Amino acid sequence: MHKLGRGHRDKVQQFMAITGSSEKAAVQALKASDWHLEGAFDIFYSQPHIRTVTDSRHLEELYNRYKDPYVDMILVDGITLLCNDLQVDPQDIVMLVVSWHMKAATMCEFSRQEFIGGLQYLGIDTIEKFRDKLSYMRSELKDEQKFREIYNFAFGWAKEKGQKSLALDTAIGMWQLLFAERHWPLVDHWCQFLQVRHNKAISRDTWSQLLEFAKTVDLQLSNYDEEGAWPYLIDEFVEYLTENGIVQRGQN
Amino acid sequence: MSAQKKRTFKIEAFKHRVELDPKYAERTWKVLEHAIHEIYNHNASGLSFEELYRNAYNMVLHKYGEKLYSGLVTTMSGHLKEIAKSIEDSQGGLFLEELDRKWGDHNKALQMIRDILMYMDRTFVPSNHKTPVHELGLNLWRDNIIRSGKIQTRLLDTLLDLIHRERTGEVINRSLMRNITKMLMDLGSSVYQEDFEKPFLEVSASFYSGESQQLIECCDCGEYLRKAERRLTEETERVSHYLDVKSEVKITSVVEGEMIANHMQRLVHMENSGLVNILVDDRYEDLSRMYNLFRRVPDGLSTVRDVMTSHLRETGKQLVSDPERLKDPVDFVQHLLDEKDKYDKIISKAFNNDKSFQNALNSSFEYFINLNNRSPEFISLYVDDKLRKGLKGVSEEDVEVVLDKVMMLFRYLQEKDVFEKYYKQHLAKRLLSGKTASDDAERSMIVKLKTECGYQFTSKLEGMFTDMKTSVDTMQGFYASQYSETGDGPTVAVQVLTTGSWPTQPSAPCNLPAEILGICDKFRTYYLGTHTGRRLTWQTNMGTADIKATFGKGQKHELNVSTYQMCILMLFNSADQLTYREIEQGTDIPAPDLKRCLQSLACVKGKNVLRKEPMSKDIAEDDAFYFNDKFTSKFIKVKIGTVAAQKESEPEKQETRQRVEEDRKPQIEAAIVRIMKSRRVLDHNTIVTEVTSQLQSRFLPNPVVIKKRIESLIEREFLERDKNDRKLYRYLA
Numbered sequence: 001m002h003k004l005g006r007g008h009r010d011k012v013q014q015f016m017a018i019t020g021s022s023e024k025a026a027v028q029a030l031k032a033s034d035w036h037l038e039g040a041f042d043i044f045y046s047q048p049h050i051r052t053v054t055d056s057r058h059l060e061e062l063y064n065r066y067k068d069p070y071v072d073m074i075l076v077d078g079i080t081l082l083c084n085d086l087q088v089d090p091q092d093i094v095m096l097v098v099s100w101h102m103k104a105a106t107m108c109e110f111s112r113q114e115f116i117g118g119l120q121y122l123g124i125d126t127i128e129k130f131r132d133k134l135s136y137m138r139s140e141l142k143d144e145q146k147f148r149e150i151y152n153f154a155f156g157w158a159k160e161k162g163q164k165s166l167a168l169d170t171a172i173g174m175w176q177l178l179f180a181e182r183h184w185p186l187v188d189h190w191c192q193f194l195q196v197r198h199n200k201a202i203s204r205d206t207w208s209q210l211l212e213f214a215k216t217v218d219l220q221l222s223n224y225d226e227e228g229a230w231p232y233l234i235d236e237f238v239e240y241l242t243e244n245g246i247v248q249r250g251q252n
Numbered sequence: 253m254s255a256q257k258k259r260t261f262k263i264e265a266f267k268h269r270v271e272l273d274p275k276y277a278e279r280t281w282k283v284l285e286h287a288i289h290e291i292y293n294h295n296a297s298g299l300s301f302e303e304l305y306r307n308a309y310n311m312v313l314h315k316y317g318e319k320l321y322s323g324l325v326t327t328m329s330g331h332l333k334e335i336a337k338s339i340e341d342s343q344g345g346l347f348l349e350e351l352d353r354k355w356g357d358h359n360k361a362l363q364m365i366r367d368i369l370m371y372m373d374r375t376f377v378p379s380n381h382k383t384p385v386h387e388l389g390l391n392l393w394r395d396n397i398i399r400s401g402k403i404q405t406r407l408l409d410t411l412l413d414l415i416h417r418e419r420t421g422e423v424i425n426r427s428l429m430r431n432i433t434k435m436l437m438d439l440g441s442s443v444y445q446e447d448f449e450k451p452f453l454e455v456s457a458s459f460y461s462g463e464s465q466q467l468i469e470c471c472d473c474g475e476y477l478r479k480a481e482r483r484l485t486e487e488t489e490r491v492s493h494y495l496d497v498k499s500e501v502k503i504t505s506v507v508e509g510e511m512i513a514n515h516m517q518r519l520v521h522m523e524n525s526g527l528v529n530i531l532v533d534d535r536y537e538d539l540s541r542m543y544n545l546f547r548r549v550p551d552g553l554s555t556v557r558d559v560m561t562s563h564l565r566e567t568g569k570q571l572v573s574d575p576e577r578l579k580d581p582v583d584f585v586q587h588l589l590d591e592k593d594k595y596d597k598i599i600s601k602a603f604n605n606d607k608s609f610q611n612a613l614n615s616s617f618e619y620f621i622n623l624n625n626r627s628p629e630f631i632s633l634y635v636d637d638k639l640r641k642g643l644k645g646v647s648e649e650d651v652e653v654v655l656d657k658v659m660m661l662f663r664y665l666q667e668k669d670v671f672e673k674y675y676k677q678h679l680a681k682r683l684l685s686g687k688t689a690s691d692d693a694e695r696s697m698i699v700k701l702k703t704e705c706g707y708q709f710t711s712k713l714e715g716m717f718t719d720m721k722t723s724v725d726t727m728q729g730f731y732a733s734q735y736s737e738t739g740d741g742p743t744v745a746v747q748v749l750t751t752g753s754w755p756t757q758p759s760a761p762c763n764l765p766a767e768i769l770g771i772c773d774k775f776r777t778y779y780l781g782t783h784t785g786r787r788l789t790w791q792t793n794m795g796t797a798d799i800k801a802t803f804g805k806g807q808k809h810e811l812n813v814s815t816y817q818m819c820i821l822m823l824f825n826s827a828d829q830l831t832y833r834e835i836e837q838g839t840d841i842p843a844p845d846l847k848r849c850l851q852s853l854a855c856v857k858g859k860n861v862l863r864k865e866p867m868s869k870d871i872a873e874d875d876a877f878y879f880n881d882k883f884t885s886k887f888i889k890v891k892i893g894t895v896a897a898q899k900e901s902e903p904e905k906q907e908t909r910q911r912v913e914e915d916r917k918p919q920i921e922a923a924i925v926r927i928m929k930s931r932r933v934l935d936h937n938t939i940v941t942e943v944t945s946q947l948q949s950r951f952l953p954n955p956v957v958i959k960k961r962i963e964s965l966i967e968r969e970f971l972e973r974d975k976n977d978r979k980l981y982r983y984l985a
Contacts, residue, residue, distance in 0.1 A: 164967060165967075203963065203966075203967050204967070205963055205966045205967065205973065206963075209973075209978065212978055227936070227937055228936075228979060229935070229936030229937075229959075229978065229979040229981075231959075231963055232956060232959045232960050232963065235956075235959075
């Protein structure tokens, strides 16, 4: 440890605190990622043999604690209890990340497979470990690639089973949640526009393309290409913005 | 014959040189010199050609060619200088004549001199690279006379002055002019061009520039063009009479440039007499003249064409937006046809059937016909009108002509599928009310539509004709099977329509009177007996009925009414008075139709078999109706209004348009799928272009609608976006 510089030492400490790994593993991972914390996390978690072994008995116990008495699933009450134990708000976006890791099919419920499988993957078998992992999971939202995956996952997760499209209210809620993490200034206008002009469910294509739109088109809409094969709803949104003078289209 | 060696004779020159004594050469030269003088002094008759020739020959032979040649040059030049002086001295008009005469003399002299000096010309001249005698003579003339200081300018000025005078109307001596210009040409084309043609063209340019300025101020367009044409003809004629033929194209382009090209815009846009006015007044001669003149200058025809196009588009636009015109669809279409006829005539009579003008005409029509989105409906109404009554008594060829003209308008339509919908509706009404004037004309129209748009367009229309025919056969079969049963009861003529071929009518079945239920059921049984697996529904909103009615004083009439009207009237067999509500209940006819029927039964003079209280024009819900036993008519058979096809009311129009839009969606989707299936991966814009081109023979798809259809297909997993390039779509098998 004393061979490392001060900044690096801090990082190692941080790493160990979050992942619960040994110092050796921490240094190894950090070195491999050129002393970038996030990269180091990725490396650490993607190496199967470094993954912490979980105790399946503990996992069973955990599952049973939250499972619904009548059905072999964790339902709303169970989730509330879980959030309590984790000391997070059920509306906290980190629960979405959790669901993503678990590959949960629908919001507000986890199947046995989803819950246990997800925790195993994450190397969690106690509530304490779970709690510790939360900040790592929050950090995953900062990663562009992961954020996109989580965002797209959210569509399937938030919609009703058997429906093709996402109800507008739910979509708006999700957008506000997601774009609080990755700031997009036009999100409120977007939601307003939808309520006023569209008032119908959102298709998967529109959902996923919206993220691209938010990422690539600037706030003056100066690089918005009418021929850009954006979904028609987004074309209408642009019209809405310019008509109402919310944006003065920057001409290049 | 044995080959004998030929013996030839050869003549050889003297082997020894025969020297000529220089004095002898001088003497010989003097003889020749003297001869030249005599020739120029018109005393040639006293000379002996043979002697002179021999002298010249000897000189050359004895190597005195140089002396001879240079002597010739000096002598001839000397004479020419004298001639020049005499020409310079001549006064006024005689100048040209003198020049001409002296030129003639010189040529004669030159010929004689050349003949004399022929030997020198053939031997000495070429080997010493000298100019041959004839050419020498011309050059000397050129240098001493034409290019002499005093003569050169005077000559040019005289020529130009004469031409100017002729242009201003004087008569000049053309043959003299011809001789002079021919002289210049003989002297060499560069002489003609430098000394005459170039300045001539310049002067002409300024002449015509001035004249055109003058004319454009005081003439109207037609007059000006006439004058311009005249000037052109004049110049061409001038050239043929006394100028070199190569000058023609040069002078005409000067005239064209000054008179036409420079004033094109002003002429074409001249107020009260410009192109637009000429078009409006159908002045074929003026138009033809304008076409022929403008065609000679760059951008001339395109100027004419552009003005014609914008005028046509303007008039067309006004025509299709004029609310007065739009009140009568048949009249509207007639005006379009008339306008087309007018311009067709103009193009063929005055514009030489020029294709580019034809194209401009077509694009203009296409532009403004589609400005009004009721055009398809109106064109169908026009055809409807003609097929109902308008073509009675017209010969077969004329029918074809009218229909062909309508087809031309049809081709301009962008929304051909809207036309199809209306045509179907109108055809259905015609067929079912038996209102077609000529079956042949109907068929001919279908054939034309099929040729234009393909089988799919007309298959349903043909289905309608088939149904009509089949129904006739069915009726025959029906009555054959009923031989004993009919007796006194009502007879029925049924047309069985195949759903799908006929325009969908919302069928509101009403209550049929008991008197006819019997036979209706019999028919139903008969039909379903021979065609199992089918379902029949009475379309009570479309039929007609003939009813025998007896009125107050015993007058009997036969009333021809619609099915609805029949149901209403039959109620009065059991009651003399009925309220609106009672009628409504008894017949179950939907309110708007009921009101229309009651209006035609009670409020129309001459057809009021019912009486209404109160006597207002409109039907109110608490009106009462009475059997009008005081009804009279001079006709035994009274027809009470079946409604002909009319242009739709606003709500009906909206409905039809909506149906058209709905029909378009699957067509667009089918096109997208077809394209993607074969191309597999395509970008958005290419799909839009391809779809548009595939569907353009029926309608112009809206790119926004295409985009929505693509998204719908993505939703239904026919397509997906490419993972790397969001502008690409991929076909999902």
